Amino acid sequence: MKITNVTAHALSSPIRPAREHEFLGGTRKILKRDFVLVTVETADGEIGYAPAGASSSAMREYFDGATHRNFVEVIDDVIEPTLEDEVIDDVTAAHDLIDDINIPGFLRSQIISAIDIALHDIIGKRQNAPIYELLLEQSDVTADPDRTLPLYASGGMYMPPEGYAEEAAGLAEYGFEGYKYRPGLGPEEDLRTIRLIREEVGDEMEIMVDAHTWWKMGDKSYSPDQVRELTSKFQDYDVYWVEEPVEPEAHSAYQELREATGTPLAGGESEESPQGLKRLADTGAVDFLQGDVRHHRGFTGCGDVVEHCEGADVTFVPHHFGTHLGLVANAHLVAAAPGSELLEYPVFETSRHPGMYPFPLAEDILESPFDVEGGELTVPDEPGLGVDVNLDVLTEYPYEEGAWTEFHYDEA
Numbered sequence: 026m027k028i029t030n031v032t033a034h035a036l037s038s039p040i041r042p043a044r045e046h047e048f049l050g051g052t053r054k055i056l057k058r059d060f061v062l063v064t065v066e067t068a069d070g071e072i073g074y075a076p077a078g079a080s081s082s083a084m085r086e087y088f089d090g091a092t093h094r095n096f097v098e099v100i101d102d103v104i105e106p107t108l109e110d111e112v113i114d115d116v117t118a119a120h121d122l123i124d125d126i127n128i129p130g131f132l133r134s135q136i137i138s139a140i141d142i143a144l145h146d147i148i149g150k151r152q153n154a155p156i157y158e159l160l161l162e163q164s165d166v167t168a169d170p171d172r173t174l175p176l177y178a179s180g181g182m183y184m185p186p187e188g189y190a191e192e193a194a195g196l197a198e199y200g201f202e203g204y205k206y207r208p209g210l211g212p213e214e215d216l217r218t219i220r221l222i223r224e225e226v227g228d229e230m231e232i233m234v235d236a237h238t239w240w241k242m243g244d245k246s247y248s249p250d251q252v253r254e255l256t257s258k259f260q261d262y263d264v265y266w267v268e269e270p271v272e273p274e275a276h277s278a279y280q281e282l283r284e285a286t287g288t289p290l291a292g293g294e295s296e297e298s299p300q301g302l303k304r305l306a307d308t309g310a311v312d313f314l315q316g317d318v319r320h321h322r323g324f325t326g327c328g329d330v331v332e333h334c335e336g337a338d339v340t341f342v343p344h345h346f347g348t349h350l351g352l353v354a355n356a357h358l359v360a361a362a363p364g365s366e367l368l369e370y371p372v373f374e375t376s377r378h379p380g381m382y383p384f385p386l387a388e389d390i391l392e393s394p395f396d397v398e399g400g401e402l403t404v405p406d407e408p409g410l411g412v413d414v415n416l417d418v419l420t421e422y423p424y425e426e427g428a429w430t431e432f433h434y435d436e437a
Contacts, residue, residue, distance in 0.1 A: 026147065027068040028108045033100035034062045035093040035424040038386035046183035048209035050242030051434040053183060058384045059093040059429050060348055063100060065143035071150060073143035074414045076351040078135035078319035094424060104136060116144045116325055131297035134322050141323025142354050149409035156410060160328055160361035170360045172404040176370040176397060177233060181206020182381040186214055190221040195379045196372060200400030203231030203265060209238030212251050216258055223262040231265040240272050243434050257286040266291040266313050279310035291315055294344035299326040306339045315344040318354045331362040341365040348387040349395055353412050360404045370397060386422050391415055
């Protein structure tokens with residue numbers, strides 16, 4: 026295929042008034058959610074769509090101020106001229122062209138991810154096949170794809186312990202397989218939180234703990250002893266996993282915590298490449314590896330990691346914390362990945378169910394939002410990603426400058 030155009034659009038879904046969430050070390054303010062839509066066009070008039078990861082941690086490698094508009098600038102000023110008029114016979118050829126550009130590692134991975142997803146969307150449409158079928162053909166897997174995927178609700182953004190329990194109960198009634206929440210109220214309150222959640226949902230729902238706040242609170246960050254004690258005690262409440270309880274790059278700390286507690290651990294979303302994900306898997310420190318097609322070189326990179334996990338004692342469970350376009354992309358990966366069953370479903374506040382905060386763009390990006398009642402998602406079997414992108418969002422959600430979230434820390 027001959028690429029004729031690559032375009033990126035930065036969008037914002039404002040939250041007014043801003044939401045404030047208190048944790049032990051201060052307050053987190055949520056001002057908006059940003060999103061970048063990437064399109065790739067061919068000489069035959071085909072268009073492929075992709076959600077961009079565009080994480081601030083990746084862009085800080087390249088810019089002094091990290092915004093989603095900066096990601097668009099890289100696509101427009103660097104990637105589009107590189108790919109324009111190139112004839113791509115294989116998706117990895119686009120990877121190679123971008124790899125030749127002097128761009129920092131994590132940002133490069135996220136740019137390649139967007140191009141990879143969009144090209145797979147085009148190829149699927151060209152071959153009249155959903156992406157999960159393309160992925161199965163590329164692998165050695167002979168099993169039929171599993172299009173019905175159980176979802177776990179990803180919510181719980183800093184609230185009193187009773188608030189977490191109430192939210193979990195509401196989401197359990199909606200049919201979600203599990204509930205992931207973000208603690209950070211202090212060790213005693215964090216322990217009370219998981220106890221209240223388990224009492225509220227009983228044995229019908231898995232509980233996942235996203236503990237990244239524990240090491241992000243400056244002088245009030247939990248000590249290694251506190252992290253070890255909490256992680257161990259969470260087993261009393263049948264915790265499914267504890268996610269990022271230590272800084273992501275500290276693989277040895279993961280290993281020490283896993284050996285000391287025996288508690289299932291999860292991580293990987295912050296790794297900058299598929300190679301980093303595989304290195305983390307090989308430590309034996311995590312039970313669940315959280316790659317993301319928006320972050321880790323798309324379907325190509327994550328597919329390689331999925332195959333790697335088949336030979337290791339670790340389960341691949343994708344990370345996802347964005348729009349429904351990113352959700353469906355990761356869903357295609359899971360449908361084609363044996364042993365990878367759960368899918369992360371970020372629960373944003375709607376009239377249908379409780380959630381962290383409103384993010385209507387998450388659903389509005391698609392012409393027809395997914396029906397996830399019953400806690401399951403059926404992967405589309407139409408060609409490519411199998412969804413119609415709602416281009417009205419390009420005018421309905423204009424980009425707003427500034428950070429999407431702010432952390433205000435208490436003075437020591």
